Amino acid sequence: xxxxxxxxxxxxxxxxxxxxxxxxxxxxxxxxxxxxxxxxxxxxxxxxxxxxxxxxxxxxxxxxxxxxxxxxxxxxxxxxxxxxxxxxxxxxxxxxxxxxxxxxxxxxxxxxxxxxxxxxxxxxxxxxxxxxxxxxxxxxxxxxxxxxxxxxxxxxxxxxxxxxxxxxxxxxxxxxxxxxxxxxxxxxxxxxxxxxxxxxxxxxxxxxxxxxxxxxxxxxxxxxxxxxxxxxxxxxx
Amino acid sequence: xxxxxxxxxxxxxxxxxxxxxxxxxxxxxxxxxxxxxxxxxxxxxxxxxxxxxxxxxxxxxxxxxxxxxxxxxxxxxxxxxxxxxxxxxxxxxxxxxxxxxxxxxxxxxxxxxxxxxxxxxxxxxxxxxxxxxxxxxxxxxxxxxxxxxxxxxxxxxxxxxxxxxxxxxxxxxxxxxxxxxxxxxxxxxxxxxxxxxxxxxxxxxxxxxxxxxxxxxxxxxxxxxxxxxxxxxxxxx
Numbered sequence: 001x002x003x004x005x006x007x008x009x010x011x012x013x014x015x016x017x018x019x020x021x022x023x024x025x026x027x028x029x030x031x032x033x034x035x036x037x038x039x040x041x042x043x044x045x046x047x048x049x050x051x052x053x054x055x056x057x058x059x060x061x062x063x064x065x066x067x068x069x070x071x072x073x074x075x076x077x078x079x080x081x082x083x084x085x086x087x088x089x090x091x092x093x094x095x096x097x098x099x100x101x102x103x104x105x106x107x108x109x110x111x112x113x114x115x116x117x118x119x120x121x122x123x124x125x126x127x128x129x130x131x132x133x134x135x136x137x138x139x140x141x142x143x144x145x146x147x148x149x150x151x152x153x154x155x156x157x158x159x160x161x162x163x164x165x166x167x168x169x170x171x172x173x174x175x176x177x178x179x180x181x182x183x184x185x186x187x188x189x190x191x192x193x194x195x196x197x198x199x200x201x202x203x204x205x206x207x208x209x210x211x212x213x214x215x216x217x218x219x220x221x222x223x224x225x226x227x228x229x230x231x232x233x234x235x236x237x
Numbered sequence: 238x239x240x241x242x243x244x245x246x247x248x249x250x251x252x253x254x255x256x257x258x259x260x261x262x263x264x265x266x267x268x269x270x271x272x273x274x275x276x277x278x279x280x281x282x283x284x285x286x287x288x289x290x291x292x293x294x295x296x297x298x299x300x301x302x303x304x305x306x307x308x309x310x311x312x313x314x315x316x317x318x319x320x321x322x323x324x325x326x327x328x329x330x331x332x333x334x335x336x337x338x339x340x341x342x343x344x345x346x347x348x349x350x351x352x353x354x355x356x357x358x359x360x361x362x363x364x365x366x367x368x369x370x371x372x373x374x375x376x377x378x379x380x381x382x383x384x385x386x387x388x389x390x391x392x393x394x395x396x397x398x399x400x401x402x403x404x405x406x407x408x409x410x411x412x413x414x415x416x417x418x419x420x421x422x423x424x425x426x427x428x429x430x431x432x433x434x435x436x437x438x439x440x441x442x443x444x445x446x447x448x449x450x451x452x453x454x455x456x457x458x459x460x461x462x463x464x465x466x467x468x469x470x471x472x473x474x
Contacts, residue, residue, distance in 0.1 A: 054343065054377055066332050073338045080331040094317040095303050101310045106291065140291055 009034035010062040012048050014041055015212055016220050019071040020059040022169030024210040026078045029160055030086030031206075034061075072104055075165055089162040103144050103155065104166045111137040112170070134185070141167070142191040149193070153200045160201060168201050176217040246271035247299040249285050251278055252449055253457050256308040257296040259406030261447040263315045266397055267323030268443075271298075309341055312402055326399040340381050340392065341403045348374040349407070371422070378404070379428040386430070390437045397438060405438050412439075413454040 011027070011034050013020035027034050039048055039058050051060045051067035061068045061077065068077045079089040090097045114137050118130025148155045148163065155163035174185050175198075188195035201207055248264070248271050250257035264271055276285055276295050288297045288304035298305045298314065305314045316326040327334050351374050355367025385392045385400065392400035411422045412435075425432040438444055 063332075068332070068335045068339075070339055070342055073335050073342065076338065077331050077335040080334060094314050095300075095305070097317060098305045098310050098314040101313065102305075102307055105307055105310065
């Protein structure tokens with residue numbers, strides 16, 4: 001299957017979602033054209049509810065009228081359905097594909113999980129534990145990058161691939177959160193490969209073209225935190 | 238890549254693990270020969286620690302000296318590395334593959350998660366909530382089976398595929414837990430398709446060949462519960 005005309009590919013998304021960003025990154029890196037539809041998550045469209053009745057979440061990719069849900073599933077779909085268009089996200093040989101899928105699962109199952117637990121931590125003890133878990137996951141990913149990249153800039157080698165996109169989707173949020181907290185998650189002192197990776201990935205033309213505006217993201221995050229704090233303090237909505 | 242001689246495929250497992258069972262099921266359904274190595278999880282082998290340094294868990298498949306970890310990753314690897322051997326687990330066309338991956342992710346992300354939360358519930362309220370979540374996930378899977386199977390017996394259609402193996406790995410535990418509690422998770426009254434699926438899947442020769450003994454599993458589960466109860470009561474190990 002080839003193609004990629006914007007008339008047949010539609011992405012239902014929300015501009016600040018790291019999971020939607022993954023799909024934008026994959027489509028951009030492969031050069032697949034698409035129509036983007038911004039969803040209001042407080043009032044989801046009929047199309048979203050019909051396309052993803054189980055999770056009712058973005059991103060949803062609709063290709064030739066058929067919906068595909070879950071960012072990691074969508075990325076693999078894009079790689080397979082547009083195999084003839086642009087660079088491949090996954091390598092061809094089965095072991096390389098398995099290694100990429102392992103790290104993709106690690107990013108969601110360990111790094112994203114630890115980050116979201118850390119962000120919901122209430123006590124100082126929980127916060128410290130959350131930070132420790134995130135740091136440990138980042139350190140593990142530094143080792144993964146060393147092993148996968150073989151001295152090349154990306155998890156995918158010379159070009160950004162599946163793992164790069166899975167992690168790269170989080171990059172805008174990592175950068176925004178770092179700016180708010182005055183920290184450096186991919187610290188050149190402790191994780192030099194990931195720090196260089198973040199610079200290299202972030203400056204790819206295909207990536208710059210779809211990255212959300214960082215200051216807008218900081219503003220969005222601060223408003224979100226304020227709402228959460230107000231809710232925790234028992235304020236009414 | 239073809240092959241499947243038992244000299245080149247090794248599975249590190251633990252007999253009662255539903256995730257290991259998935260790999261056994263996939264190898265059995267495809268007819269790939271392998272050497273099975275039972276691990277003592279209280280004293281993990283050097284080979285396990287070296288092959289899965291990040292998670293240190295079974296199952297690990299070692300093929301031509303290269304380790305592959307995580308059951309869902311291993312199943313896709315088996316399908317790709319032994320593409321010429323036996324039936325395919327995933328369909329060929331991209332949308333069907335995406336749908337299968339979506340339901341595989343749902344089984345681990347929703348059903349397994351809800352079951353494990355339910356089993357760790359302490360209060361009656363938590364137990365009731367856990368049961369409700371499991372029942373909702375099973376009901377959703379009934380709908381998935383209706384949509385995927387198209388009137389055929391398996392998620393994969395006429396033959397058991399990726400989703401069948403992902404869910405089928407849990408079947409021995411579901412049956413053992415049902416027996417202990419006197420319930421029916423895949424109840425013919427409420428989820429007739431899944432109830433028939435469980436019978437059909439469980440009576441395939443390739444499945445019967447690798448299913449663990451149910452009474453041994455009940456015994457194992459009861460010993461596990463007793464240890465957990467003793468620990469909760471403050472007894473020493």
